[in-house]
Amino acid sequence: xxxxxxxxxxxxxxxxxREILVFNRSRGPYRPVEPLPEExxxxxxxxxxxxxxxxxxxxxxxxxxKNWRFPLYLKSFGVSEQELLEKSxxxxxxxxxxxxxxxxxxxxxxxxxxxxxVSDGLLDTxxxxxxxxxxxxxxxxxxxxxxxxxxxxxASVNPYRNDALARLxxxxxxxxxxxxxxxxxxxxxxxxxxxxxxxxxxxxxNLPLLTHAGEDQSVPAANDELCDPERLRLPLECGxxxxxxxxxSTGSYQGECSTSRLLRMMREYSNxxxxxxxxxxxxxxxxxxxxxxxxxxxxxxxxxGSDFPLINTKLVCxxxxxxxxxxxxxxxxxxxxxxxxxxxKIKQDLGxxxxxxxxxxxxxxx
Numbered sequence: 001x002x003x004x005x006x007x008x009x010x011x012x013x014x015x016x017x018r019e020i021l022v023f024n025r026s027r028g029p030y031r032p033v034e035p036l037p038e039e040x041x042x043x044x045x046x047x048x049x050x051x052x053x054x055x056x057x058x059x060x061x062x063x064x065x066k067n068w069r070f071p072l073y074l075k076s077f078g079v080s081e082q083e084l085l086e087k088s089x090x091x092x093x094x095x096x097x098x099x100x101x102x103x104x105x106x107x108x109x110x111x112x113x114x115x116x117x118v119s120d121g122l123l124d125t126x127x128x129x130x131x132x133x134x135x136x137x138x139x140x141x142x143x144x145x146x147x148x149x150x151x152x153x154x155a156s157v158n159p160y161r162n163d164a165l166a167r168l169x170x171x172x173x174x175x176x177x178x179x180x181x182x183x184x185x186x187x188x189x190x191x192x193x194x195x196x197x198x199x200x201x202x203x204x205x206n207l208p209l210l211t212h213a214g215e216d217q218s219v220p221a222a223n224d225e226l227c228d229p230e231r232l233r234l235p236l237e238c239g240x241x242x243x244x245x246x247x248x249s250t251g252s253y254q255g256e257c258s259t260s261r262l263l264r265m266m267r268e269y270s271n272x273x274x275x276x277x278x279x280x281x282x283x284x285x286x287x288x289x290x291x292x293x294x295x296x297x298x299x300x301x302x303x304x305g306s307d308f309p310l311i312n313t314k315l316v317c318x319x320x321x322x323x324x325x326x327x328x329x330x331x332x333x334x335x336x337x338x339x340x341x342x343x344x345k346i347k348q349d350l351g352x353x354x355x356x357x358x359x360x361x362x363x364x365x366x
Contacts, residue, residue: 003185011085027323029198030292031351040107041344042152042360044178045210045245045277045305047112048096048140049073049132051081054088062081064129067220076309093140096308097148099214103340109308110363112154112180112210113137119189121162121313129185129219132156134167138174152363154210156180158188159198172205177363178243181211183231186220189233195281199238208363209235210275213244214258215251217283218310228253229262236269243273243303249287266297274298276356280346281315302356303363304347318346 050058051065052267064070074081078095093111100109113136116128124132134155141151155171157164157179171179177203181188189195190211202209216222229248229342248262266272279287291298308315318325318333325333325346333345344357 011128016201028351029324029349029351030289031295031353033349033351034354036105036344036348037354037358039358039361041105041304041357042110042363043100043106043306043308043340044154044303044360044363045112045244045275046096046109046138046154046308047114047115047132048092049077049114050089050092050136051084053084056089056091056136057131058089059125059128061129063220063224069218072313073309076312078309078312089136090140090143092153093137093144093366097144097151099312099338100150100340101148103338106345108150108152108364109306110152110154110177111137111141113156113185114180114182115156115158115161117185118160123158123159123161127187129221134174134176136169149193152177152365154178154180155207156186158186159195160188164198164200168201168205168207172207173363175208176207177365178208178210180263180328181209182216182218182222183211183226184216184224187221187223187226189226189231191234193234196238199235199240202235203239206241208241208243208273210243210245212246213248213262213274217250224251225253227251227258229258229265232265232272233269236265236272239271241273242269243274244274245305246278246284246307247274247276247287247291247302249279249284249290259287262299263294265303273301273303274354275303275305276347277307278310279294280320280343281307281310282317282320283315283364285320288347288350288352292353300355300359303360304344304352304357305360306340306343308340311343316343316346318342320348321350 050056052059095204114132119123148357153176155176157167215224248258251258318330
């Protein structure tokens with residue numbers, strides 16, 4: 001069994017057990033419970049992926065395919081490798097749309113592309129672990145729109161590409177509502193002065209930059225130094241609306257926890273935002289408290305996100321909040337069949353304000 005679980009996974013489980021004991025010691029929600037917004041919620045943080053089936057252009061490195069995460073992700077997407085080979089990678093997007101359609105609370109979701117590592121201005125397939133082209137996501141969303149209009153386009157452009165600015169223009173014309181980065185995996189240094197033209201273009205197009213902050217545990221290898229929140233000062237000073245994902249949960253830099261570094265920057269930059277995606281996972285339980293009790297820094301600047309497909313795994317369960325949630329609440333949430341509804345209700349019952357669930361609608365095209 002241990003061969004199936006690398007040390008990262010073991011650390012996640014141990015961290016989760018520790019958080020259950022420490023952060024649930026005091027009973028009750030972190031702040032007063034508020035109603036959900038009347039309009040449907042927009043999930044601004046959903047991932048898709050593919051294996052290249054049907055000419056999608058997606059790929060996953062051989063190293064990743066051999067990793068224990070690969071079958072877990074397939075299962076959480078609600079597909080099998082054989083199904084993808086028979087029906088193409090677009091099935092992942094279709095299944096996402098179908099699952100989302102069953103949600104009582106979440107109406108739309110931003111589906112994120114994922115650009116790869118770039119060398120000498122071109123995609124470096126040798127160094128890229130996961131690649132989800134913008135063209136694949138955009139076309140798959142167009143196909144879904146024929147029967148259900150519940151997905152939004154989240155583009156991904158590595159700024160080191162020779163044609164990065166043209167790709168931003170294309171993404172905007174195709175309806176992208178934001179640009180997504182995972183610097184530690186895409187090998188992007190957000191503080192690189194050479195990226196100023198890219199940031200100015202983002203600001204000109206009014207495209208928010210949703211970028212992972214803090215340690216990343218989603219892929220086999222990541223350069224976490226590139227996800228230090230302090231590296232986001234340059235795009236912020238260029239006028240970009242930056243959304244530091246997951247309130248920069250997990251990890252530390254120069255002896256300071258990542259979230260503390262983000263909180264300090266929230267006080268400095270009015271164009272810095274964050275989201276609460278992944279914070280119901282067992283390895284991140286303490287971070288919901290951070291998000292909900294630092295009202296001065298986060299008030300009006302938190303978005304709702306799920307980090308799908310991970311909400312569709314055992315990483316998310318109301319039982320992890322025993323003590324914070326009542327047994328009646330845990331039973332009620334556990335009876336919900338839709339995983340978005342489970343995520344929303346856990347976050348609501350812990351005290352997530354109404355405006356956090358409502359704010360993601362700002363990403364909708366005007």
